[in-house]
Each structure stands twice: as structure tokens, then as C-alpha cells.
Amino acid sequence: VPEGLEAEIWRQELALTVGRTIIDVWVDERVAPPSFVDLVAAVTITGIRRSGKVVLIDTDGPTIGLHFGMTGRVIVDGEARIEQLEYASGLDRPEWDRLRLFTAGNFAPAVRLNDPRRLGHISIDPDLSHLGTDIFDLTARSLGEALGQRRTAVKTALLNPRVVAGLGNLCVDEVLWWAGISPHRPANSLDSIEAELLADVTHRRLRIMLQRGGSTMGTLSPEVRRTCPACERDGSPLQRDRICGRTSVWCPGHQR
DNA sequence: CGGCATGTTTCGCC
DNA sequence: AGGCGAAACATGCC
Numbered sequence: 518v519p520e521g522l523e524a525e526i527w528r529q530e531l532a533l534t535v536g537r538t539i540i541d542v543w544v545d546e547r548v549a550p551p552s553f554v555d556l557v558a559a560v561t562i563t564g565i566r567r568s569g570k571v572v573l574i575d576t577d578g579p580t581i582g583l584h585f586g587m588t589g590r591v592i593v594d595g596e597a598r599i600e601q602l603e604y605a606s607g608l609d610r611p612e613w614d615r616l617r618l619f620t621a622g623n624f625a626p627a628v629r630l631n632d633p634r635r636l637g638h639i640s641i642d643p644d645l646s647h648l649g650t651d652i653f654d655l656t657a658r659s660l661g662e663a664l665g666q667r668r669t670a671v672k673t674a675l676l677n678p679r680v681v682a683g684l685g686n687l688c689v690d691e692v693l694w695w696a697g698i699s700p701h702r703p704a705n706s707l708d709s710i711e712a713e714l715l716a717d718v719t720h721r722r723l724r725i726m727l728q729r730g731g732s733t734m735g736t737l738s739p740e741v742r743r744t745c746p747a748c749e750r751d752g753s754p755l756q757r758d759r760i761c762g763r764t765s766v767w768c769p770g771h772q773r
Numbered sequence: 774c775g776g777c778a779t780g781t782t783t784c785g786c787c
Numbered sequence: 788a789g790g791c792g793a794a795a796c797a798t799g800c801c
């Protein structure tokens with residue numbers, strides 16, 4: 518699940534923990550920096566932020582970065598707001614826990630990071646300076662400038678965190694479908710009108726999908742991606758291609 | 774068993 | 788120098 522939208526949902530959920538003091542820490546040392554436990558023992562959570570697909574837990578000590586990889590998810594106070602991750606198990610197995618933060622007065626861990634595939638990791642004071650514009654800060658100008666410098670496929674550019682931070686494979690296909698732009702188009706072939714349309718569509722679609730529950734709630738749902746039915750807009754058969762090593766679903770009819 | 778999976782980093786090649 | 792694509796990472800599921 519973890520695209521920027523899921524990270525945003527977890528950011529909102531983690532806001533419940535602001536003000537609490539961590540009284541115990543358990544971590545899978547394979548996915549955390551050395552001496553992580555010592556660095557965050559007894560700190561108080563002061564705020565939760567998000568940058569692209571990274572969730573940041575600010576404390577009166579260091580900032581904890583949560584990176585979800587393909588299958589990581591957050592459980593706050595024992596309740597998973599995103600119960601099942603597409604392309605991941607629906608199970609909640611304790612042995613997949615990578616982090617548990619306990620706070621005073623809460624029996625269940627206040628924060629769990631559960632990640633079967635273990636492509637995610639935990640960081641301390643992460644350097645996010647290389648990230649491009651965040652999904653919710655996109656403007657026509659920033660997007661146009663970022664795309665204009667690249668001649669790779671526009672889909673590849675949009676997946677690059679240095680160009681836009683927070684877009685994943687599903688959301689990229691979704692916004693290109695809504696903008697009517699082929700994922701194969703060279704990024705620098707978009708004119709300013711198309712860049713403006715793309716920035717506008719991205720903003721609007723992501724807001725709607727966020728409200729509906731995340732990156733699987735678009736027109737190109739996981740079901741649609743699997744079955745490739747007729748395009749909802751113009752009836753052309755949806756096409757599945759491999760772009761940038763990722764499965765890409767698009768409509769050759771209206772995406773040009 | 775083979776293939777596939779919502780992500781990121783690294784390596785090697787231009 | 789720096790952009791680009793493929794491979795690698797690790798594991799579960801169909």
C-alpha cells in the first residue's frame with residue numbers, strides 16, 4: 518500500500534500519540550540504525566510529519582523516520598486503519614513487526630511497524646534533502662520544470678522521488694489516466710498546458726483518493742489493473758505495459 | 774514451481 | 788558529470 522497517501526493516513530493516525538512519552542522500545546535490528554533503542558528511549562513525541570512516502574515522528578530527542586517499502590504498515594494503539602495491503606498478506610503476524618513503541622498507560626504498543634517483506638526500514642534524523650516537491654505541494658510550475666529536464670518516459674519521471682515525492686505506481690497510472698497523457702510520452706514533451714492539467718488532476722484525485730482510503734481507491738483499482746476491462750471513459754481496452762520495470766495500466770484511446 | 778508484487782538503492786553503462 | 792535502466796533487496800501469495 519505504502520504510497521504517499523497511505524503515509525498521510527498514518528501521519529494523521531499517529532497524531533494521537535503526540536505528547537506521550539516512550540517507556541519501552543523493541544526493534545528488529547536488521548532494519549534500524551545501530552543503537553536505535555538507546556537514541557529513542559524515554560523521549561517524548563512532539564509531532565508527526567510526512568515527507569513523500571516517509572512518516573516522521575518528531576520527539577524531544579531525534580526524529581524517527583518510518584520507511585515502508587512495499588509491505589510496511591503502521592498500527593496505532595492496536596488498531597490498523599488500513600487493514601489489508603494489496604499485494605501483501607491480510608494477516609497480522611507478530612513476527613513481522615519491525616518496531617514497537619510503548620507509551621505510558623497503554624497496554625498495546627502505541628506504534629507498531631509491521632512489514633512482512635522487510636523492504637522498509639527505520640531511520641534517525643533522515644536526510645530528505647534529495648526529495649522533490651511533495652504530492653500535496655505540487656504546482657504547475659514546479660512540475661513543469663521537473664519534467665522539462667528529463668527525456669525519460671513521463672511515468673518514470675513521476676515515479677522518481679527526486680521529481681515528485683509521494684507518488685507510487687498506482688497513483689501515477691491514475692493521474693495519467695485522468696490527465697489523458699500516455700505514460701510512454703517523454704517527460705520533456707509535455708507542454709505547459711499539459712503540465713498544468715497534470716498538476717491540477719494530481720491534486721484533485723489524490724485528495725479524493727485520500728478521503729476514500731488511499732491509493733487503491735482510484736478508477737484504476739487493483740481489480741481493474743488485474744483484469745484490464747474496457748476503459749471507463751472511452752471504452753477502449755485498457756493496456757498493460759512494463760515501464761520502468763513496473764506494471765503500467767493505461768488507455769491507448771484517450772491517453773495521448 | 775514460476776512468476777509477480779503499491780519501493781528504493783546501487784551498479785554499470787553510456 | 789550525471790541521467791538512465793537493470794538488478795538487487797526479502798518475503799508472501801497465487
